[in-house]
Amino acid sequence: MSEEKANELRQQAEARLAAAGDDAPDMSVQDSRQLIHALRTHQIELEMQNEELRRAEQELSDARDRFADLYDFAPVGYVTISDKGLILQVNLTLSRLFGVERGRMMKRRFSSFVAAQESDSWYLHMAAILKGGDAAASPLELTFKRQDGSFMCAVVNCLRVQQGDQVVVRLSLTDISGRKLRDERIRKLSAAVEQSPSAIIITDADGSIEFVNAAFTRLSGYAAEEVIGKNPRLLRSGKMPAGVFEEMWQNIRAGRTWEHEICNRRKDGSLYWDAVSISPLKNEQGDITHFVAIQTDITEQKRLAGEKKKFAAQYRSLYENMLDVYYRTDKEGRVVAITPSCLAQTGYTQEEILGRNVSEFYADPSMREPLLSELFQNGSVNDFEVILVRKDGVCRTVSVTGSLLLDDARQPVGIEGILRDITGRKQTEAELRTSEGRLNMAQRIAQVGHWQLDLKTNRLIWSDEVFRIFELDPACFELSYEHFLDAVHPDDREAVSQAYRQSLVTRQPYSIEHRLLLQGGRIKWVREQCESIFASDGAALHSRGTVQDITSDRSAA
Incomplete structure (x- = not known):
C-alpha cells in the first residue's frame, strides 16, 4: 500500500473517532499497559497483513504482466469477437500475422480478413458456433488476406463464451502457411x-528396395509389391562384368554419385539397357540412410548406335573399296x-590429289566450264562426260555425276560427285555401232530384218531393215503387235496370228510366208520366222524373229 493511501485511511479513521466522541473509561495503569500492549500487537498484525x-x-x-506477455507474444494469434463478428480484443501475434496495427483492428469485422473465396465457410462456421453446436470442437482451415495483399493459411479454433448477458467468441489462429x-x-x-x-528406385543403406x-x-x-524388400540385383542380366558393381558400391558408399550404362533383364526375360545414376541420401548427421537410383531406358538408343556403327563400318568399307571414285571439292x-x-x-x-584443283587433271581445263555451268544452273549433273589425264599421261573418258553443296544460306560451298571411267564402255559402244552398221548393211543386202517382242510389256522392237521392208517411217509408226497385224494383208492376218499363237502353245519355232498390204494397194511378200523364250514355269517371256522380203522370188515363180 502506498504512503499516500495510508495517510488517507488515517485521516478517515480519526474523523470517525471524533464523531463518536471521547468516551474513554477511566483505566488503571495496569489496564492501560495491557491495552497499549494489545494495541501494539494489533498494529503489528495489521502491518503484517498490509505487507502480505x-x-x-x-x-x-x-501475473497480469506475464499473462499479457503470454497473450501478446504467444506463437498463435488470439482474438475475441462479439456475436456481431466485431473484434473486441486481439494479441500482437495476430496483429503481426495480418500486418495491421492492433489499434486499427479493434471494432473491425473479423470477416474482412477472411479471403473472399472462403467467406461463406466462415459465415456458416460462425453461425454454428453462436448456436452452441459442436462446431466449436471442429478446427477450421481458412485462408486470410493480409494487409499487403498476400495470403496466409491458418487453423482456427473457436470457443463460445457467455459473459453475463453477452456472448463472445474466442479464437486461436495457428499459421500453417509454411506447413x-x-x-x-x-x-x-x-x-x-x-x-x-525415368524409373526411380529408393533403397535403404543395405540396398533393400523401399520404393519404386x-x-x-x-x-x-x-510390380512394386514384387520388389519391395528385395535387392535390385534381381534385375541383373549376367551380361555385365562383376567389376562394374564393385565400382558402384565403392562410389556410392563413399558418398559419391555413380553413373553407368547397365544391361538389365525384365521380368519376362528380355534384356534392356538403361543409363543409371545412383546417389546417396544422408541424414542431418551426414550418415547415409538411403540410395536413390534413376534409370532411363536407352535400349532404342543403344540399338540405333549399334546400327549407326554398323552403317559407318559398311560406309567405310564401301568408301574404301568402291570401284568408282567419290570426290568432294571446296568452292x-x-x-x-x-x-x-x-x-x-x-x-x-x-595424298597426291588432295589440295589440288580438279582442273589440273583435265585434258583441257576449259572443258570444266560446261560442267560448272550445268551444275550452277540445275544444281546437279548426271553422266556428264569429260576427258581426264592419268598420271602416266593417258587420257581417259570419265562420266561425272555430281551436285552442288550448299550452306544454310543456300550458297554454294563445294561440289561432290562420282567419277566413273567409261573409256572401255565408249570403246565397246563404238565397236557396237560399227557392228550394228555392218549388220544393217548385211540386212539391206539380204533384205532381212530382225524384231523382238517383250510379252510382259508388249514392247516391239524392229531393226531399220524391217521398217524399210514395211515401208514405214520409224518416227511416225507406233510399234505394237496389233499395229504389225494391221500392216499384214487382211486375207493373211488370221493365218499369221494363228501361226504365232500356235507356236506359243507348242513352244516351237514357226515360219510363214504372207503378204503385206502397202500404200496404194501394192502387195509385198515376206517370209517371217519366229521363236519364243519361256520361263521355267512355262510362261512366255519374249519372242524374236526375222522378216525377209521375198517379193522378187514370188514374182519369178
Whole structure:
C-alpha cells in the first residue's frame, strides 16, 4: 500500500473517532499497559497483513504482466469477437500475422480478413458456433488476406463464451502457411517422382528396395509389391562384368554419385539397357540412410548406335573399296576428299590429289566450264562426260555425276560427285555401232530384218531393215503387235496370228510366208520366222524373229 493511501485511511479513521466522541473509561495503569500492549500487537498484525496484501498485489500485477506477455507474444494469434463478428480484443501475434496495427483492428469485422473465396465457410462456421453446436470442437482451415495483399493459411479454433448477458467468441489462429507450402512441395515432389518417365528406385543403406515408381514397373515388368524388400540385383542380366558393381558400391558408399550404362533383364526375360545414376541420401548427421537410383531406358538408343556403327563400318568399307571414285571439292575447286579408288583410275594416290584443283587433271581445263555451268544452273549433273589425264599421261573418258553443296544460306560451298571411267564402255559402244552398221548393211543386202517382242510389256522392237521392208517411217509408226497385224494383208492376218499363237502353245519355232498390204494397194511378200523364250514355269517371256522380203522370188515363180 502506498504512503499516500495510508495517510488517507488515517485521516478517515480519526474523523470517525471524533464523531463518536471521547468516551474513554477511566483505566488503571495496569489496564492501560495491557491495552497499549494489545494495541501494539494489533498494529503489528495489521502491518503484517498490509505487507502480505502488498505482496499479493505485486504478485497479481506480475501475473497480469506475464499473462499479457503470454497473450501478446504467444506463437498463435488470439482474438475475441462479439456475436456481431466485431473484434473486441486481439494479441500482437495476430496483429503481426495480418500486418495491421492492433489499434486499427479493434471494432473491425473479423470477416474482412477472411479471403473472399472462403467467406461463406466462415459465415456458416460462425453461425454454428453462436448456436452452441459442436462446431466449436471442429478446427477450421481458412485462408486470410493480409494487409499487403498476400495470403496466409491458418487453423482456427473457436470457443463460445457467455459473459453475463453477452456472448463472445474466442479464437486461436495457428499459421500453417509454411506447413502447407511444405506439404505442397512434398506433393509436387511425390508427383514428380511417381510420374517421372525415368524409373526411380529408393533403397535403404543395405540396398533393400523401399520404393519404386510406375515407370519402373513399365520398364522392368515388376510390380512394386514384387520388389519391395528385395535387392535390385534381381534385375541383373549376367551380361555385365562383376567389376562394374564393385565400382558402384565403392562410389556410392563413399558418398559419391555413380553413373553407368547397365544391361538389365525384365521380368519376362528380355534384356534392356538403361543409363543409371545412383546417389546417396544422408541424414542431418551426414550418415547415409538411403540410395536413390534413376534409370532411363536407352535400349532404342543403344540399338540405333549399334546400327549407326554398323552403317559407318559398311560406309567405310564401301568408301574404301568402291570401284568408282567419290570426290568432294571446296568452292574454289580444290579436292578436300577422295576415295582410295582414285589410284586405280587415275594413277594418283589420295595424298597426291588432295589440295589440288580438279582442273589440273583435265585434258583441257576449259572443258570444266560446261560442267560448272550445268551444275550452277540445275544444281546437279548426271553422266556428264569429260576427258581426264592419268598420271602416266593417258587420257581417259570419265562420266561425272555430281551436285552442288550448299550452306544454310543456300550458297554454294563445294561440289561432290562420282567419277566413273567409261573409256572401255565408249570403246565397246563404238565397236557396237560399227557392228550394228555392218549388220544393217548385211540386212539391206539380204533384205532381212530382225524384231523382238517383250510379252510382259508388249514392247516391239524392229531393226531399220524391217521398217524399210514395211515401208514405214520409224518416227511416225507406233510399234505394237496389233499395229504389225494391221500392216499384214487382211486375207493373211488370221493365218499369221494363228501361226504365232500356235507356236506359243507348242513352244516351237514357226515360219510363214504372207503378204503385206502397202500404200496404194501394192502387195509385198515376206517370209517371217519366229521363236519364243519361256520361263521355267512355262510362261512366255519374249519372242524374236526375222522378216525377209521375198517379193522378187514370188514374182519369178
